[in-house]
Amino acid sequence: MLGLAPFQPLSDPQETPTPQVKANSCWSGPALILGLCLPQVVKMTSSDQERAQFLFVKALASRGRLEAVTQQMGYHPQYLDSFLKMQHYLLHMDGPLPFACRHYIAIMAAARHQCWYLVNLHMLQFLRVGGDPQWLRGLDFMPPKLRNLNEINKILAHRPWLISKEHIEKLLKISEQSWSLAELVHAVVLVAHYHALASFVFGCGCEQEWLDGRSILKSTLPGNQCFCESASGNSCNLELLRINRKRSLDSCVELESLRERIQRIHLETEGREETSNDAEETSFPKGGRGSAIGFGLFFPSDFDGEIVRATDLSCYVQDPDFGYQDFARRDEDQTQLFRVQDYSWEDHGFSLVNRLYSDVGHLLDEKFRTVDGLQSNAMAKRQGCESSVFKRGIWNYIHCMFGIRYDDYDYAEVNHFLERMLKVYIKTVTCYPEKTSPEMFRRFWKQFKHSEKVHVNLLILEARMQAELLYALRAITQYMIS
Numbered sequence: 001m002l003g004l005a006p007f008q009p010l011s012d013p014q015e016t017p018t019p020q021v022k023a024n025s026c027w028s029g030p031a032l033i034l035g036l037c038l039p040q041v042v043k044m045t046s047s048d049q050e051r052a053q054f055l056f057v058k059a060l061a062s063r064g065r066l067e068a069v070t071q072q073m074g075y076h077p078q079y080l081d082s083f084l085k086m087q088h089y090l091l092h093m094d095g096p097l098p099f100a101c102r103h104y105i106a107i108m109a110a111a112r113h114q115c116w117y118l119v120n121l122h123m124l125q126f127l128r129v130g131g132d133p134q135w136l137r138g139l140d141f142m143p144p145k146l147r148n149l150n151e152i153n154k155i156l157a158h159r160p161w162l163i164s165k166e167h168i169e170k171l172l173k174i175s176e177q178s179w180s181l182a183e184l185v186h187a188v189v190l191v192a193h194y195h196a197l198a199s200f201v202f203g204c205g206c207e208q209e210w211l212d213g214r215s216i217l218k219s220t221l222p223g224n225q226c227f228c229e230s231a232s233g234n235s236c237n238l239e240l241l242r243i244n245r246k247r248s249l250d251s252c253v254e255l256e257s258l259r260e261r262i263q264r265i266h267l268e269t270e271g272r273e274e275t276s277n278d279a280e281e282t283s284f285p286k287g288g289r290g291s292a293i294g295f296g297l298f299f300p301s302d303f304d305g306e307i308v309r310a311t312d313l314s315c316y317v318q319d320p321d322f323g324y325q326d327f328a329r330r331d332e333d334q335t336q337l338f339r340v341q342d343y344s345w346e347d348h349g350f351s352l353v354n355r356l357y358s359d360v361g362h363l364l365d366e367k368f369r370t371v372d373g374l375q376s377n378a379m380a381k382r383q384g385c386e387s388s389v390f391k392r393g394i395w396n397y398i399h400c401m402f403g404i405r406y407d408d409y410d411y412a413e414v415n416h417f418l419e420r421m422l423k424v425y426i427k428t429v430t431c432y433p434e435k436t437s438p439e440m441f442r443r444f445w446k447q448f449k450h451s452e453k454v455h456v457n458l459l460i461l462e463a464r465m466q467a468e469l470l471y472a473l474r475a476i477t478q479y480m481i482s
Contacts, residue, residue: 067121068206069197075451079458082370086363090190091125095357096182097190100131104146105153105187108139109194111316112157114434117207118198119313138315145177149187150318152472156188157195158324158431160471161338161403165478172479181476185356188472189364196465202433203457205441324431327403338404338470345466349473364469371462379452391459393417398430398463404470422456429460 073080089095091102103126110118123136135142139150148171155163171179179187201207314320343349345368354361372395376387396406397414414423429436441453448456 068117069201069204072200072204072206072454073458075454076374076458079367079370079374082363082367086360086367087193089360089363090186090193095360096180096186099129100126101146102186102190103129104131104135104142105149105190106194108146108149108153108316109157109191110198111313112153112195113198113202114313115198115201115207116313117201118194119316139318140315143177145179148177148179149191152188153191154319154322156191156468156472158322160468161327163471163475165475165482168475168479181480182356185353185473185476186360188476189353189357189360189469192465192468192472195468196461199429199433199464200457200461202436203429203441203460204454205438208438327401338402338474340399340404340406340470343470343474343477345470348477349469352473352477353469368462368466371458374455374458376452376455379448379455389413390417394426394456394459395463397423397426398460399467401427401431402464402467402471404467426456426460429457430464 070080070084073083091106092099095102097105103122106122107119107126110122126136127133139147152163152167152171155167168184171184172181345365350361350365352361353364372391376391379387379390392409393414396409396411397418399406400411400414418426425440428440
């Protein structure tokens with residue numbers, strides 16, 4: 001998306017306590033509502049800080065808002081660069097799936113973990129790219145082809161080892177509602193991405209901060225300097241600010257148009273169907289603070305609050321009682337261990353993804369390699385081991401929870417180098433992210449700096465995503481050669 005040159009690994013910074021966002025006086029109206037304030041970056045070297053600021057400005061100008069996830073990942077600018085490029089490619093570049101379907105699949109995936117932050121974010125994006133507002137009523141109102149993806153979404157979110165070539169065959173051979181292989185690979189990457197991103201959102205406290213109407217980082221640049229002032233004298237930043245102000249005004253016009261469009265469709269639907277008195281109460285009132293729609297959206301009557309908000313996620317979740325089950329406690333006849341020596345990302349998954357969904361394999365591989373290359377010397381030193389040993393312990397522990405084993409790894413190292421409370425945190429964020437509390441983030445391994453906690457959550461995100469991809473891509477490969 002950004003076309004940026006890769007950054008050098010981030011050195012261990014000095015840090016400030018976890019702060020809270022406040023509005024800049026120079027931003028008002030629509031710009032402020034869309035979250036157009038730059039967070040304070042942790043105290044880094046000037047070059048690292050400039051890198052993070054540049055990425056923030058690019059994200060700001062591109063999207064019209066600076067999301068909490070971007071703020072958190074800004075602790076590691078090199079990773080943020082690769083993450084934004086890959087996510088932009090998935091959502092906005094040419095690909096097998098229509099743009100609206102991509103955002104709806106993101107909603108479906110995030111809803112499995114009750115992630116309000118991601119669901120609401122992609123509801124807005126879904127409408128912006130022309131998605132049918134009727135789909136937002138829930139699974140019963142979306143096209144059967146998308147509804148058929150529910151089973152794979154559910155399995156990958158909680159027990160990916162259960163996915164088989166039969167699931168793939170069912171999607172590829174359903175008459176008019178069949179998926180192509182390219183479409184399915186695109187969908188699988190989206191599903192895995194948003195399951196893993198939900199873990200990051202909960203793990204770093206973005207979800208609770210969003211529900212509280214706050215963000216987890218301080219506003220503006222070091223010294224509480226207004227972003228507009230800090231950009232003075234910098235023609236690049238000033239130009240981006242000019243573009244961003246224009247985009248924020250365009251966003252307001254666009255959002256108002258979306259609200260009118262939804263209202264019109266809703267009223268047309270009411271004209272065709274008999275509605276009860278209860279249903280009538282959910283239609284758009286002529287005045288008041290906001291307007292509610294019967295299918296789980298909330299639009300404010302002005303721009304002083306959230307632009308769009310889901311009020312119920314159950315309509316996007318099928319079989320809500322289906323959840324993670326310890327792989328070690330499964331029925332022995334269900335499945336066998338997944339041995340990386342037999343099917344790996346490097347030797348099998350990468351080439352399959354690239355063949356069916358051009359270039360995304362390279363972007364995913366860059367992201368996996370980038371997170372592995374992030375510096376973690378301080379964390380590892382506390383445990384008396386090398387950085388690579390510490391990171392591999394976390395990565396292999398996450399894969400182990402999903403039944404993926406490495407024959408060349410001694411799993412006794414997991415218990416040796418990862419203390420119990422850290423393992424509890426990692427398992428919760430990986431397997432039950434919706435049960436993660438902000439208190440867990442603040443308290444786990446108190447000697448961790450904030451950027452180190454974010455680093456651990458980046459490892460969780462990437463390890464979980466790769467685990468889901470390995471199972472799904474192996475099932476696709478088995479279908480193709482059967």
